[in-house]
Amino acid sequence: MDCDLLITGDLLIDPLSGFKGHGQIAISGKRIVAFGAASTQWNARQVLDTTGQIVCPGLIDLHVHAYEWVTNFGLPADDAGIHSGATTIVDQGSAGAWTVGGFKAHIADHAKTDVRSFVSANLAGALQGGMEGTTLHSPDMTRVDELVRVANEYPSFVKGIKSHAESGGLSHWGTTVLEMALVAANQADLPIYVHTGELFPVNEATRPSAETVLQKAVSLLRPGDTLAHVYSAMPDGIMGQSQSIPPAVFEALDKGIHFDIGYGLNFSYAIASRMLEAGILPHTISSDVHADFNGYHDDSKLDYSLCGVMTRLWSLGMALEDIIARTTYHSAQLIREENEIGTLAVGSRADITILDCEQGSWTLSDGQAETLTVDQRLIPAWVIRDGELIEPNQRLLRDVRHPLSTAGDG
Numbered sequence: 001m002d003c004d005l006l007i008t009g010d011l012l013i014d015p016l017s018g019f020k021g022h023g024q025i026a027i028s029g030k031r032i033v034a035f036g037a038a039s040t041q042w043n044a045r046q047v048l049d050t051t052g053q054i055v056c057p058g059l060i061d062l063h064v065h066a067y068e069w070v071t072n073f074g075l076p077a078d079d080a081g082i083h084s085g086a087t088t089i090v091d092q093g094s095a096g097a098w099t100v101g102g103f104k105a106h107i108a109d110h111a112k113t114d115v116r117s118f119v120s121a122n123l124a125g126a127l128q129g130g131m132e133g134t135t136l137h138s139p140d141m142t143r144v145d146e147l148v149r150v151a152n153e154y155p156s157f158v159k160g161i162k163s164h165a166e167s168g169g170l171s172h173w174g175t176t177v178l179e180m181a182l183v184a185a186n187q188a189d190l191p192i193y194v195h196t197g198e199l200f201p202v203n204e205a206t207r208p209s210a211e212t213v214l215q216k217a218v219s220l221l222r223p224g225d226t227l228a229h230v231y232s233a234m235p236d237g238i239m240g241q242s243q244s245i246p247p248a249v250f251e252a253l254d255k256g257i258h259f260d261i262g263y264g265l266n267f268s269y270a271i272a273s274r275m276l277e278a279g280i281l282p283h284t285i286s287s288d289v290h291a292d293f294n295g296y297h298d299d300s301k302l303d304y305s306l307c308g309v310m311t312r313l314w315s316l317g318m319a320l321e322d323i324i325a326r327t328t329y330h331s332a333q334l335i336r337e338e339n340e341i342g343t344l345a346v347g348s349r350a351d352i353t354i355l356d357c358e359q360g361s362w363t364l365s366d367g368q369a370e371t372l373t374v375d376q377r378l379i380p381a382w383v384i385r386d387g388e389l390i391e392p393n394q395r396l397l398r399d400v401r402h403p404l405s406t407a408g409d410g
Contacts, residue, residue, distance in 0.1 A: 002043045003028045005389060006350070009050035013082035014057065014344040020389040024362070025055070026178035027350040030387040035344045041386045047390065051352050053381060056324045057342050058087025058351030061306045063193075063228065063262045063286035065121035066115065067094035071126050073291040075299055075396070080289050081113025085307050085344035085380025086349035088114040088341055090331075092193055092228075092262075092288075093162030097379050098148035101267045112385055114351070118160040118193050119150055121181040133200030137169060139176045144184045159335040160191045165217035165227075167236045168200025177214055182220060190251065191334060192225040197234030197266055205333060209261050210236040214248045222333060223256030226334065230259035231275060231281050233268035233368055245278050253280075258334070263309045264288035266367045272316055281318065285309055285326040299396065303365070307378045308399035312364055352384040363404045377403075 003026040012023040012035075019036065025044055026034035034040060044307050061080065061371035070073040071094045081089045100119050106114035120126060122141040135141070152159050163181040178194070185192050194217055208216070213236040217227065230238050238259070240247060252259070261267070261282045287306040291299040332342025338347050356379045363371050377400045380392045394401050 001026075001040060003033060004045050004387065005131060005384070006042045006044035006047045007050060007055060008038060008047065009053060009055045011053070012055045013321060013324050013343065015321070015329040016343040016345055017157065020321065021345070025344060025352065027384065027387050030350055032344060032348050032350050034347055035346055036213065046389070048382070054355040054357055054378070055356070056353055057328040057344055058383060058385065059085050059306060059327045059353045060088040060090070060342060061086040061286050061289070062090045062284050062331045062334065063092045063277055063288045064089045064262060065094050065126070065290035066091050067107060067125065068103065069297065070094075070099065071151050072128055073293050075148045075289060075291055077107050077111035077115050078113050079396050081111065081115065082383050082385055083391055083394060084289070084305055084396055085353050085355070085383060086113065086391055087353065087383055087385045088116065090118060090159065090335060091118045092118050093120035094126050096120040096123045097143065097150045098123045099125045100150050100154065100158060104154060108157065112390070114385070116159045116343070117157055118148065118162040119158050119261070121147065121161055121163045121177055121184075133168060134172055137164065137177060137200065137344070139173050139180065142177050142180045144180055147181070147184035148188045149168040151190055158190070158244070160193055161185050162193050164199060165208070166197045166200065166212060167208055167213060168202045170213060170216065171203040171206045172200070175220060178217065178220060188368070192221065193260070194221065194225065194227050196229050197232045197351060198239040208236075210240050211242070211246065214238055214240070214246060218248045218252045218255065218257065221255070221257050224258065226258040226260050226284070227252065228260045228262035229264060229266060230261060231268055231272040231381070232266040233271055234266050237266070239271045245275065246282060249280060258283035260284045260286055261309060261313075262286050262288045263304055264367070268368050269316070269366045269370050269372055270368075272313070276317055282326055284331045285313065285323060286331075302396060302398065305397045307380060307397060311374055311377045311400055312366075312372060314376070314378070315372055350384050350387040353380055354382040356381045357377065364399055374381070
């Protein structure tokens with residue numbers, strides 16, 4: 001049988017089927033035409049032997065910021081995507097209803113990476129990094145009808161709505177914006193993705209008590225909606241300052257609300273360890289990669305990546321299969337593309353990530369400057385995007401590509 005690319009390897013992992021082990025993947029054009037144990041002889045135009053590597057569906061980074069040049073902190077889409085090992089990225093709120101058309105036309109349509117958008121609840125998106133958050137993200141800048149309009153205009157691009165549940169917004173307008181976003185989400189049949197952890201300037205006279213912030217969000221959100229930054233150290237975040245798991249966390253899980261990593265600036269090893277010990281696993285794993293909020297088009301301070309997040313969670317005790325599922329199939333389900341991506345199933349799009357698993361000893365920091373020594377790290381060696389074999393440039397993988405080594409390597 002003929003195919004364009006035949007991938008063979010000793011560790012193929014597919015969360016949908018549960019397949020794990022030696023096998024092969026045959027690709028013709030832009031589709032996977034065979035997957036499973038190596039039982040067929042193929043006449044392949046190109047063969048890729050991945051012995052010693054991990055082959056999985058193309059990674060999906062559910063939380064990036066890639067509206068380059070329009071937001072001051074937007075990254076180049078392909079640097080955040082294929083060149084970091086992710087075949088699909090989802091921008092979380094950089095574009096609003098009045099700017100998402102430009103995001104699609106000038107960024108997404110020109111990227112090799114599959115770029116999608118969770119459109120911001122406000123009209124303009126995250127201009128200037130939300131530094132004028134109480135203006136940009138206020139009820140006055142939120143339009144239910146405009147959110148529904150762009151959802152209907154770009155159904156394959158706008159995959160959800162981004163909103164916030166944090167002390168700044170709550171101190172100024174309570175849950176009004178989140179409620180408006182939910183009205184739009186119900187009308188457009190879209191999920192909501194909600195930032196947690198203090199972000200906007202707070203009116204101290206009406207600051208909500210930190211322990212009530214999560215409860216306010218949980219009381220409003222629906223099954224299938226997502227709360228971001230599950231292992232954040234922010235006082236008004238999901239865990240907050242509590243030494244035990246807040247009741248609202250279990251209420252959210254019982255309600256069918258999902259948690260996303262959204263690694264970002266505030267990820268905490270201590271909180272991650274505490275929540276993992278309690279069995280609170282993220283439903284999805286994402287990076288929240290972005291350039292400097294306080295600069296312009298400057299990513300020099302970015303020191304984390306999706307593969308770095310996966311490496312950290314693996315070292316903290318998450319099983320590799322769980323990590324792969326939460327960076328592929330679970331994310332594909334959330335954006336309702338599980339029949340197209342996030343799997344190695346026959347007929348699905350040929351989006352595949354091939355990871356090197358390097359052995360050694362390296363020190364990785366979290367957002368609190370605490371350190372973790374890992375003895376293995378995941379680095380993208382190849383991606384196949386829409387059937388095309390691409391070698392990532394790894395430009396933004398500073399944490400796993402060049403971390404501080406404790407063994408003379410790295």
